[in-house]
Amino acid sequence: MITFEDxxxxxxxxxGRKVVIDNLSIxxxxxxxxxxxxxxxxxxxxxxRLIGGSExxxxxxxxxxxxxSFPLGYxxxxxxxxxxxxxxxxxxxxxxxxxxxxxDFVESFAELGEYFDEPVRTYSSGMHSRLGFGAxxxxxxxxxxxxxxxxAGDARFAARVQETFNNRLKDSRMILVSHQSETMLTYCxxxxxxxxxxxxxxxDIKEAVACYxxxxxxxxxxxxxxx
Numbered sequence: 309m310i311t312f313e314d315x316x317x318x319x320x321x322x323x324g325r326k327v328v329i330d331n332l333s334i335x336x337x338x339x340x341x342x343x344x345x346x347x348x349x350x351x352x353x354x355x356x357r358l359i360g361g362s363e364x365x366x367x368x369x370x371x372x373x374x375x376x377s378f379p380l381g382y383x384x385x386x387x388x389x390x391x392x393x394x395x396x397x398x399x400x401x402x403x404x405x406x407x408x409x410x411x412d413f414v415e416s417f418a419e420l421g422e423y424f425d426e427p428v429r430t431y432s433s434g435m436h437s438r439l440g441f442g443a444x445x446x447x448x449x450x451x452x453x454x455x456x457x458x459x460a461g462d463a464r465f466a467a468r469v470q471e472t473f474n475n476r477l478k479d480s481r482m483i484l485v486s487h488q489s490e491t492m493l494t495y496c497x498x499x500x501x502x503x504x505x506x507x508x509x510x511x512d513i514k515e516a517v518a519c520y521x522x523x524x525x526x527x528x529x530x531x532x533x534x535x
Contacts, residue, residue: 310336315368328354330505338374343496344485345520350502352485356453374450383440388429392439410446418442445472454484489517
């Protein structure tokens with residue numbers, strides 16, 4: 309389970325402070341895959357960072373009794389002066405995995421060739437993506453965090469990512485944030501909407517999608533939420 313206890317976070321904007329999460333108290337059932345729907349700028353990525361622990365709330369706290377991934381394909385954790393091999397080894401040590409096994413998996417999965425031993429700062433965006441997805445798939449978690457779908461480069465590589473991830477979901481669950489309801493209906497059974505700092509949970513993903521569509525169809529909704 310992931311438990312939010314009076315969690316609050318806001319950011320300054322040129323229009324004033326935008327409340328992203330407004331005193332949220334909720335328990336997310338991580339035995340289910342949960343889709344979080346929200347408009348662009350509603351704070352979906354911030355919510356994932358809070359769940360993953362890479363960002364802390366300004367008030368309140370979050371409790372977790374499951375292992376949680378960094379966002380699928382995320383490359384922000386890589387050190388640019390280190391090679392792909394060194395970064396993979398570092399992640400293995402951080403998460404307590406066998407270093408040789410993780411490095412071998414990432415090297416095979418990412419298919420970077422000789423660049424696997426070059427500094428990550430020399431990588432193209434596609435190479436960054438391959439390394440990120442390789443690292444994500446090398447480590448097994450109870451809950452995977454996914455931000456806005458599965459963009460993973462060329463079609464062949466994307467298919468490999470999809471196949472491997474589907475195998476992970478046999479034993480794990482996901483929290484997927486997006487504004488695309490079609491993806492949610494495919495992969496999630498429970499859902500939530502994030503709007504004006506409020507996260508509303510639904511046991512049925514179809515109900516969450518229906519409520520999100522009401523938000524989308526209200527032309528004034530995107531103008532609210534700034535104070």
